[in-house]
Amino acid sequence: MKDNLNTNILACLQQNARMSNAAIARKVGISSPAVAERIRKLEDTGVILGYKAQVSHLELEYQLKAIITLRAFMGKLKPFLSEVIKWEEVVNCYRITGNENIVMEVVLRNQENLEEFIDKIISYGESKTHIVLSQVVAQQALR
DSSP states (O other): OOOHHHHHHHHHHHHOTTOOHHHHHHHHTSOHHHHHHHHHHHHHTTSSOOOOOOOOTTTTTOOEEEEEEEEEOTTOHHHHHHHHTTOTTEEEEEEOSSSOSEEEEEEESSHHHHHHHHHHHTTTEEEEEEEOOOOSSOSOOOO
């Protein structure tokens, strides 16, 4: 995939996924149909996984964002993995190496909601909660 045109097209889409093929074509120096074909191939090969709208959790009245790690108790990891996908508070969840098994990014309406969430996960393992103060890097484009 080391193609400068594809790399430039991907940079445009990562900056603004709604950018028109014509606008991308002007930026990268090829025709609009050629851009469309390259994008289709990038989608077909799995380089482009999808397109999403970025939504402000604050505007949707989620006042807290937290990073929560979990060190699962013996025999509790698999049950946790089947449940976590159902929880609306969890926006990202990663299974990781190290002392903890799980890192979750969660959005919560308030401190009471945080307490309820911690109560929900406490039976699965030992957790550590880190409240996010600000976002320093957000969805940085891959180069």
